[in-house]
Amino acid sequence: MTTQELQAAFEQAYGRKAEKMYFAPGRVNLIGEHTDYNGGCVFPCALSFGAWLLIAKNGDQVLRFRSLNMPQEYAIPVSAIRPQPDRAWCNYALGCIDIIARRHPEAKLESGYDLLYFGNVPAGAGLSSSAAMEVVTARAFTEEMGVNMDNDKAYRTELALIGQACEHEYAGVMCGVMDQFASAQGKKDHAIYLNCDTLEFEHVPVKLEGIKVVISNTHSPHHLDSGAYNDRVRQCHTAVEQISKVHPIKHLAELSEDDWREMESAITDPIAKKRARHVVGEVARTAAAVEALKRGEIAYFGELMTASHVSLRDDYEVTGPELDALAEAAWQVEGVLGSRMTGGGFGGCTVSLVKDEAIETFKAFVGAEYEKKTGLKADFYVAEIGDGVSRLC
Ligand code: ADP
Ligand code: MG
Numbered sequence: 001m002t003t004q005e006l007q008a009a010f011e012q013a014y015g016r017k018a019e020k021m022y023f024a025p026g027r028v029n030l031i032g033e034h035t036d037y038n039g040g041c042v043f044p045c046a047l048s049f050g051a052w053l054l055i056a057k058n059g060d061q062v063l064r065f066r067s068l069n070m071p072q073e074y075a076i077p078v079s080a081i082r083p084q085p086d087r088a089w090c091n092y093a094l095g096c097i098d099i100i101a102r103r104h105p106e107a108k109l110e111s112g113y114d115l116l117y118f119g120n121v122p123a124g125a126g127l128s129s130s131a132a133m134e135v136v137t138a139r140a141f142t143e144e145m146g147v148n149m150d151n152d153k154a155y156r157t158e159l160a161l162i163g164q165a166c167e168h169e170y171a172g173v174m175c176g177v178m179d180q181f182a183s184a185q186g187k188k189d190h191a192i193y194l195n196c197d198t199l200e201f202e203h204v205p206v207k208l209e210g211i212k213v214v215i216s217n218t219h220s221p222h223h224l225d226s227g228a229y230n231d232r233v234r235q236c237h238t239a240v241e242q243i244s245k246v247h248p249i250k251h252l253a254e255l256s257e258d259d260w261r262e263m264e265s266a267i268t269d270p271i272a273k274k275r276a277r278h279v280v281g282e283v284a285r286t287a288a289a290v291e292a293l294k295r296g297e298i299a300y301f302g303e304l305m306t307a308s309h310v311s312l313r314d315d316y317e318v319t320g321p322e323l324d325a326l327a328e329a330a331w332q333v334e335g336v337l338g339s340r341m342t343g344g345g346f347g348g349c350t351v352s353l354v355k356d357e358a359i360e361t362f363k364a365f366v367g368a369e370y371e372k373k374t375g376l377k378a379d380f381y382v383a384e385i386g387d388g389v390s391r392l393c
Contacts, residue, residue, distance in 0.1 A: 001052075001068075001118055001120070003021060003052075003392060003393070006018075006021065006052055006054055006116070006118055007021075007054070009068060009116060009118070010054045010056070010114075010116045013066050013114075013116055014056065014058075014064070014114045014116070016056060017056065018054035018055060018056050018116070019055060019056045019057065020054070020055050020056075020140065020143075020391060020393065021052065021053070021054045021055075021391070021392040021393050022052070022053045022055075022136050022139050022140045022389065022390065022391050022392060023050055023051070023052050023053075023136065023389065023390055023392055024050050024051055024053075024131075024132045024133075024135040024136035024139060024183045024184070024388070024389035025046035025047050025048065025049065025050035025132055025182075025183055025186055025386050025387070025388065025389070026046075026047045026049055026050050026051075026121035026127040026128045026129060026131070026132045026183070027044045027045065027046050027047060027127065027128050027131065027178075027179055027182035027183055027186070028044060028045060028047060028127060028213070028215055028342055028349070028351050028383060029042055029043065029044040029178065029182075029342045029343065029351075030043045030044065030045060030191055030206075030213075030289070030305070030342075030351060031043050031282075031285060031286050031289045031304060031305055031308050031340070032044075032282060032283075032285075032286035032289075033282060033308060033312055033316075033340075033341070033342070033343075033345075034232065034278065034279065034282065034312070034316055034318070034344075034345075035253060035279060035282050035283050035286060036176040036177075036178055036196040036197075037176060037196075037233060037236070038236055038251050038252040038253050038279045038283075039195075039197050039250065039251025039252065039253035039254065040195075040251070040252070040253035040279065040282065040283040040286065041193055041194060041195050041196075041253075041283065041286050041287070042178045042192075042194050042196060042286070043191050043192065043193055043194070043204075043286055043289065043290060044178055044179075044181075044182040044191065044192055044194070045182065045186060045190065045191040045192065045206065045213075045385045046182050046183060046185075046186020046187070046385065046386050046387065046388050047121070047127065047383050047384070047385070047386055048383070048384040048385070048386035049120045049121050049127075049381075050119065050120070050121055050132040050136070050183070050386075051117060051118070051119040051121065051129065051132035051133045051136045052117065052118045052119070052136070052392075053115060053116070053117055053133075053136045053137060053140055054115070054116045055113050055114065055115050055116075055140055055144070056113065056114050057111045057112070057113055057114075058111065058112045058113060058114050059111070059112070060112045061077060061078045061079070061111065061112045062075050062076065062077055062078065062112040063075070063076045063077075063078060063081075063094070063097070063112055063113055063115065064112070064113070064114045064115065065089075065090040065093060065094075065115050065117075066114075066115065066116050066117070067089060067116070067117040067118065067119075068116070068117070068118040069117070069118065069119050069123070070089050070117075072088065072089065072090075074088060074090040076090065076094060078109055078111075078112055081094055081097060081098045081101075082094075082098070083095070083169070083170045091166075091170040091171055092130050092133045092134050092137070092166060092167075092170065092171060093115065093117070093133060093134075093137045094170060095134070095165070095166030095167075095169055095170025095171070096134050096137040096138045096141060096162055096163060096166045097109065097137065097141050097145075098166075098169075098170070099162050099165045099166055099169070100138065100141050100142055100145055100147060100162055101145065103158075103161075103162065103165075104142075104145070104147045106146060106147070106148070107142070107145035107146055107147050108145055108146060109141075109144070109145055110145075113144070117133060117136075119132060119133065122217060122379070124223075125217050125219075125348055125349055126223070126342065126343030126344065126347070126348025126349050127215070127343075127348075127349060128179040128182075128183065130167060130171065130173075130179075131163055131167070131179035131180045131182075131183045132183050134162070134163030134164075134166050134167060134180060134183075135159050135160065135163045135180055135183040135184050135388075135389050136389060137163075137166075138159040138162040138163050138166075138184075139159055139184075139389045139390075139391070140391075142155075142158075142159065142162070143391070153185075156184040156185045156388060156389070157181070157184065157185065157199055159180070159184040159389060160177055160180035160181040160183070160184040160185065161177065161180070162180075163179075163180035163183070163184070164176075164177045164180045167180070174226075176196050177196050177199070178194065178196055181194055181196075181199070181201070182194075182388075183388060183389060184388050184389050185201065185203075185388050186385075186386060186387055186388035186389075187203045187387060187388065188385060188386055188387045189205060189206055189207070189385050190203040190204060190205055190206060190385065191203075191204050191206050191293075191385070192204075193286075193290050197251075204290055204293055204294065205293075205294075206293060206385055207296065208298060208353070210355060210356050210357075211298060211337065211353050211354065211355055211356065212353075212354055212356060212359060212382050212383070213351060213352075213353060213382070213383045213384075213385070214351070214352045214353075214354045214359065214362065214380060214381070214382055214383070215342075215349050215350070215351055215352075215380070215381045215383050216326050216330070216349060216350045216351075216352065216366060216370075216378050216379070216380050217348075217349050217378060217379040217380075217381070218322040218323060218326060218347050218348060218349065218350075218370075218374075218376065218378060219376055219377065219378065219379065220320070220322040220323075220346070220347035220348075220374075220376060221347065222320055222322065222346040222347040223344065223345075223346055223347045223348060224318060224343075224344030224345045224346050224347075228318070228346070229344065232275060232316065232318070235269075235271055235272045235275040235276075236252055236272070236275055236276060236279060238267075238269050238272040239252060239267050239269075239272040239273065239275060239276035239279075240252060242266050242267045242268060242269065242272065243255070243263050243266050243267060243276070245266055246263055246266045247259070247263055247266075252276050252279040252280060252283075253279065253280075253283045255280045255283075256280075256284070257280060257281065257284050259280075260276075260277070260280045264276075264277070274314075274315040274316070274317075275315065275316060277311075277315050278311045278312065278315035278316040279316075281307075281311050281315075282308060282311060282312075285304045285307060285308055285311075288300075288304055289301050289304045289305070292304065298337060298353065299337055301337070301338065301353070302336070302337025302338025302353045303337075303338055304338065305337075305338030305339060305340045305351070305352075305353065306327075306331060306338045306339060306340060308340045309323075309327045309339065309340035309341055309350075312340070312341055312345065313327075316345075318341075318344065318345030318346060319341050319345055319346070320345065320346040320347070321373070321374060322346075322347060322370075322374050322376065323341040323345065323346070323347070323348070323350060325369065325370050325373040325374050326339070326341075326350045326366060326370055326378060327339045327340060327341060327350050329365060329366040329369035329370060330350065330352050330354075330362065330366050332365070332369075333354075333358060333361060333362050333365055333366065334358060334361075335354060335355035335357060335358025335361070335362070336352055336353070336354050336355075336358065336362060337352075337353040337354070337355070338352065338353050339351070339352035339353075340352075359382065362380075363380045366378065366380075367380070
């Protein structure tokens with residue numbers, strides 16, 4: 001959809017022109033999986049696809065929500081902003097408006113609004129269509145409600161925190177901040193080396209000459225559910241407790257690989273030991289991947305991605321047959337530098353680095369192998385690394 005087509009869709013929906021238009025991207029995590037809640041870093045980048053929002057004030061003291069992706073429409077009085085039942089999609093927007101008002105006492109919603117969303121991130125694929133929707137809403141309504149922050153970097157971090165709080169309180173998903181952070185702080189042709197605990201981050205240039213980031217969608221109905229996620233959190237906690245008997249730590253990410261070799265025997269629970277081995281290794285791999293990228297060693301970066309998948313498969317046990325089928329087929333293609341699952345696991349997508357001349361073979365071979373093994377059809381997107389949220393007009 002072009003911006004003109006979006007304007008026309010708004011006019012058709014509401015019978016007048018939109019006043020403003022905004023865009024926020026989805027994201028993909030290149031490496032650093034299941035490190036965030038262990039005090040470690042992640043390395044996501046913003047994508048060129050995401051969510052658009054068009055808005056205009058109305059005279060009605062009502063918020064009207066429509067989306068070109070969803071059949072349901074909502075009209076919520078400004079005086080009755082609260083979570084809506086039945087997993088209503090407007091929660092991802094309404095929550096942001098509520099949280100802006102709570103986090104910023106100076107912020108005022110002075111009128112009703114007509115809103116129209118459009119997204120081209122495949123929903124539910126682990127590329128964060130929900131974070132894109134939250135961040136685009138937070139961007140628009142901080143402006144409309146008069147939140148004043150001159151420091152652009154701090155402002156973007158605040159947008160991410162508003163989006164995360166919305167996801168917690170209105171969608172009931174206790175996510176970390178990575179997705180919203182990438183959507184807010186993304187930068188074209190850069191990835192974000194982010195410590196989710198301290199929110200310190202660095203933009204690292206991703207210079208891929210003759211190589212593309214290819215995202216492969218399992219279309220699997222599985223995903224990392226809260227039970228499996230909570231188990232992993234608990235197992236990591238057990239590892240921290242047992243290590244702390246010989247060497248007090250707060251997070252597994254504090255351990256270097258040398259520390260690990262010295263201390264791993266302190267962990268008596270075999271499952272906790274495997275989980276911790278993934279976390280310690282992944283933290284080191286993520287740091288090494290950032291350094292490799294800075295030195296232009298893309299081949300090594302790719303090897304680290306593949307090693308990340310193996311560790312998530314064997315030690316963290318969050319890949320499952322669909323993600324393994326995609327990654328293992330990708331590794332066989334000449335011209336693939338590396339491939340791994342991205343996101344929480346069990347379903348969603350893989351991310352691969354593929355040489356330009358190998359992309360067609362990649363799609364054909366990986367697609368066929370995947371279908372043979374799982375009976376499902378994969379989808380492939382050649383991703384561009386885009387900017388974070390912005391106002392378009
Ligand atoms: P993802 O991995 O894509 O973030 P989620 O389940 O977290 O998956 O979020 C998907 C949900 O976000 C959708 O079911 C819908 O409620 C909401 N959503 C995302 N994009 C849009 C959109 N363009 N319009 C309306 N709702 C959307
Ligand atoms: Mg989401």
